[in-house]
Amino acid sequence: xxEVEQNSGPLSVPEGAIASLNCTYSDRGSQSFFWYxxxxxxxxxxxxxxxxxxxxxxxxxxxxxxxxxxxxxxxIRDSQPSDSATYLCAAPPGGGTSYGKLTFGQxxxxxxxx
Amino acid sequence: xxxxxxxxxxxxxxxxxxxxxxxxxxxxxRSVSWYQQTPGQGLQFLFEYFSETQRxxxxxxxxxxxxxxxNSRSEMNVSTLELGDSALYLCxxxxxxxxxxxxxxxxGTRLTVL
Numbered sequence: 001x002x003e004v005e006q007n008s009g010p011l012s013v014p015e016g017a018i019a020s021l022n023c024t025y026s027d028r029g030s031q032s033f034f035w036y037x038x039x040x041x042x043x044x045x046x047x048x049x050x051x052x053x054x055x056x057x058x059x060x061x062x063x064x065x066x067x068x069x070x071x072x073x074x075x076i077r078d079s080q081p082s083d084s085a086t087y088l089c090a091a092p093p094g095g096g097t098s099y100g101k102l103t104f105g106q107x108x109x110x111x112x113x114x
Numbered sequence: 115x116x117x118x119x120x121x122x123x124x125x126x127x128x129x130x131x132x133x134x135x136x137x138x139x140x141x142x143x144r145s146v147s148w149y150q151q152t153p154g155q156g157l158q159f160l161f162e163y164f165s166e167t168q169r170x171x172x173x174x175x176x177x178x179x180x181x182x183x184x185n186s187r188s189e190m191n192v193s194t195l196e197l198g199d200s201a202l203y204l205c206x207x208x209x210x211x212x213x214x215x216x217x218x219x220x221x222g223t224r225l226t227v228l
């Protein structure tokens with residue numbers, strides 16, 4: 001089992017719809033979770049991070065964390081064609097050896113069509 | 115505040131050569147992490163440096179090495195290049211104060227090994 005897994009996608013949604021991206025993790029010691037967006041040919045760009053159970057909203061983006069179920073999600077409301085990218089879920093390993101290390105999921109490709 | 119910078123942006127080398135990549139972190143950030151991104155393996159952690167010391171290391175052979183200077187700038191070296199080393203090499207900087215620090219990525223160096 002991979003440490004961080006994302007729904008394989010690709011995910012295609014119409015413009016204006018809600019895109020839902022999901023991620024599960026196996027290390028119960030992980031305390032923080034990150035969502036990055038990566039456009040083709042570019043480097044990952046931080047969208048949001050979440051530490052606490054529940055929802056965290058930032059503009060059109062909402063991150064949801066459920067530590068009991070080891071589940072993280074990202075909702076994008078009012079999806080725009082400019083949101084079309086690969087979305088990466090990441091978490092540091094638990095315990096005391098996680099300095100500077102993020103474990104990434106394989107990414108979900110999102111396409112928003114007009 | 116200026117972002118993470120990486121040089122060079124593109125490199126073409128032949129098998130057996132060695133290469134050095136450079137990364138300058140965001141001002142005030144003392145941690146630099148290096149990642150390799152390939153289509154097959156995704157984003158994989160190479161190592162992390164903080165205050166000129168390697169604090170964490172991923173599962174890569176000893177041909178991959180790095181160092182950090184007193185101004186937090188970091189270099190990564192790959193010796194005896196193999197075809198499989200062709201990848202996008204990303205560095206990320208963070209404050210380095212905890213295991214779950216937010217990391218900000220540079221634009222990457224695209225390495226092609228022929």
